[in-house]
Amino acid sequence: MCKHLDRTSKLMMGYLSVSLRLSALTVALLTATSATFALEKLDDATLADATGEGIAFLPENSVILFRGTDVGATESTTTILTDRTHDTGYINFIPVGPLTTQAAQSGAGKADVYLYGLAISKGDGDLNRRLNAVDPIIRSWGTADNPWLFKVETEHNVPNFAPTGTDSVTYLALETPLHHLYTLDYTDSSKNVINNIPSSGETGADAYNLKLAMWADAFVLDPRKSATDETRYHYNYTSTPDPNRANRLRLQVIWDGLSINGSDIRLFQTLGGATGIATSGNAKDTAYNHTLGLAGVLRFNSGDTRNLKASRTNSTVTRAVNNVATMRYTTTYLGRPGASSGGAHTNPANLYRLRTLDTRDDYSASSWTMPSLEDIGVLRLSTRETGATQGILDSPAINAVNAPNFDANEGLHLYGTNINLVLGSLYQPLILNKDTSSNNLVLELAAIPNKADIYKQIYTAYSGYLGDATASEYKGSTCNVYACGTPIEINGVKTYQGNNATHSSISIGTTEYDPNTGLMTAFKGTTTQDSIGVSFGALSSSSTAAYSRYYYQLQQQTRNRNGNNRWNYINSSGGNWAATNNCNETNGGCYQFNNTNVAWQNVDSFNVPSIVSEYNPTTNHGAVSVTGQTNPVVPAWNALPTWDATTGSGANFSGTTWTSNPAPTYQSTISASPSNNLGSVVIDGMLIQHMKITTKGL
Structure with a gap:
């Protein structure tokens, strides 16, 4: 039975053990023991302060792996963690529908993509190993006080798409554990928050040090061939297959030190009020009315990057x-x-x-010293293989060859990547619909109408650009790694970051953050410190003698x-x-x-x-x-x-x-910064006023 609950509830699952076969996919969610416990029954006193209805669950002692279907569901934990020859379960993204005449005449094929070997484990700092080889177990992905939530909730007084009027919206939500706080010092010290990121696996620290890894193979598919035709990747301009045209793009993706805490997704039916007439204050597009809406925040963070600074002596x-x-x-x-x-x-x-x-x-x-990456995540994309050469059409997802190995230092390295995307809101939903003329899928972020009840909930009033407005009128704010709206208090104490921000933020590398303005910027470096962020090839400390x-x-x-x-x-x-x-x-x-x-x-x-x-x-x-x-x-x-x-x-x-060996023109100072360090990048305060994407065949 579902009862009212909030994040102070004790409803939890001790751990979960699941093997699920989907086509050629086996997903293993490992636990340290073999038992599975049912949800605990909570008494009314425990739930007295709860709101909403739903289920709380807490993954403990877990690892997620994609395994091939050639292994049994009864594999031991030791085998799953140590045997890398069967990490080949895959998802196949299969292109459907015909090519356009123009695309076919130009010799275009279709991309047949296999994503395989996906793994989620505890991070270990190794950017060339798909799975933590020593201690992969995620001790606790959240806590009993801060679990995952799957709930149904109703929000009242939500403005509809008419010039005036509000209504209630009931939504189905999936929420990850809330994100803890980093230390922030405000001019008004009463607003200060202190770092409370967990320090042990049992209290949720592993949720801030996840390792997400996968491989992907993409082939050019001949749309004229069946899925079982051995020449389906020998695409040629003519009807005769040409094996010399076969090709493959292979990619390794590893994000070590990842956290998704603070994310949530909400599904609901949108409100009405759009009339098809562009009048002041209302939405014009009637497709907004009473359709499938989505809102939420997707947070993929690598940690506090304010001190991610390399030491430099030029x-x-x-x-x-x-x-x-x-x-x-x-x-x-x-x-x-x-x-x-x-x-x-x-x-x-x-x-x-x-x-x-x-x-x-x-x-x-001169010298250049990398900062510690102990609490900082790194996203790496690599393509250069090493070791035994595989055939151009070989793939663990197709013919069960061994998983590929990659050069340890090659590839695009993104240090301290923090991605916080606000996908609409109940006021500005992300709508899934279809185009009435072509029946193609439409993904649209609703246009913000000229309606104060809506745009004042979304916009931010920035100091120096207020005009006749006051900052308190506008409720919008930016979600970044340091803050995501109004902090959530537990028993009067600021305990978690908020989840009601309206603007997005993307940062890679060293940042500076002013909590008073909510503005995050890229660190520009000094004569003795460097920012790090984007690099081609791994960054490492170096020194040169006089x-x-x-x-x-x-x-x-x-x-x-x-x-x-x-x-x-x-x-x-x-x-x-x-x-x-x-x-x-x-x-x-x-x-x-x-x-x-x-x-x-x-x-x-x-x-x-x-x-x-x-x-x-x-x-x-x-x-x-x-x-x-x-x-x-x-x-x-x-x-x-x-x-x-x-x-x-x-x-x-x-x-x-x-x-002669003439003296060249010289610089009085030679930077110690490595040439492959491109520094940090920040896109902050990003708001999409209106976006509409309609799918279309090639």
Whole structure:
């Protein structure tokens, strides 16, 4: 017998053991023992404060698995938990109906989709394992004080679709356990709530750490073939099957650390009042009247992500440039850029001076440290298989091959995914109907009419955009992981998040939340902290020790003798000018490159027939003798350091070829953030004014 009850009732089911065969599907709901208990009878005193009518139930010590039909319903718990070869029970999404002429002519097929191996267990943090291998048992999915509810309830004074008027709506509802609270600090401290998320499996902690996993295979189905035809996936443009056209899309989905607490679905008959005439305050579409309506909140949460922040120490770069390297002289032309070797440069008295412009970049140590994921869920979608290769048309759902294995780090990772979708309300129902002209299925979220009794229950008045309105007039709010309407009090104490919000929220990764405004935003990071959220490939901590990079630019200066006591120097534009007229030969003044306007020219590379002392920068160089000139000798110079960029001591050289390694443009700070971390995403305060979807064949 059903009695009035609410969430303070003690009506519960100790645990449930079920094996259900649906086509090629066996669903196993495991328990730790073999007994099954009936619902307990409650006395009137226990139910004195209850409202509504329904049944409360509480799954305990449970795991849900899809098993193949080749196994018996009497499998032991140990076998079910350890034998992974039969986790192949499936749901087949079969396309029906013909293709349109246009689709058929373009060679389109239909998608034949198998969803198999679905499992729900306790989370273990392993994003590549479908089932917790050590401790998969969900101890308690809720509590006796906060169970699942299947109930019938009536809400009064619900506005109908007419300009005025209200009525009562009786609905059938399925509610998951309510969502506990996270700490929220308000400006008005009387509104504060404190964290009361359960800490043990027996008190409901496992309900915030579920693991949902499944595989899916999709094939291109030839709509001309029967379901048993072996060539049904060899779809070709012609009537002749082509096995080379066969293909398969395979996907693994794992959400570890999931909670669906706070969700509910309500089914009811919609009210009337829509007249077909667009007048102020009423709904126009008469299809809204007295049809199947649906409302509810779907909550798929990974936890509080306000502290989901990676620690970051960026690398700073310091550049040092040394342009006073030891000089080298040579009488051999080295191919100075921008000038030919002709003209005055062919004079035997030509003299070239070499150097390297030495640059060293010092990079400080850097690090990037992942935050703890202990209380944070991660959703992973992956496609890259590893291990034994399976045939393109093999599938555990079709020919009982072994379940696939996937690369441990590949795929799209969504850290801290929180999805809270408000699917209409009693004021704005989600309607299931049919199109009167085509008989196609119509899914429509009713348009919000210009009726204050309705839109003031849905809309939110945001600070700064109130106009003539007051915030208290508008009852709408956003459902996110932190709040979902007015908190529910038990014995005067705020105990659970609400379930009467009207706006939806989707967030992935690190967030910031202001409880005073109800606004959630994506964390934008700081110089020492990173947000995480979306990544291609798994994120992991990394560090780099301090290091240096060396660069060397070959340069040369050029002069030639233009008579006694007179030298021509090459400037930056490649021209010559006279300088050092009447230089002092006695004290050697004519031997030096002493014109301040002489230009250093970059040399990308040069090649000489052999490395000889006259121009080998790595050896000691004797004086250069200029035959037939009044000033016959240029003083000797010491050797440059060995030019070897790999050891950080000079320019590159190979054989007789010398190559510059010029310093690139550099950034003063190098981010330690991994390149595959795309940060966090938030869509908050989402409200659908009106949506209508009509099914249609291809």
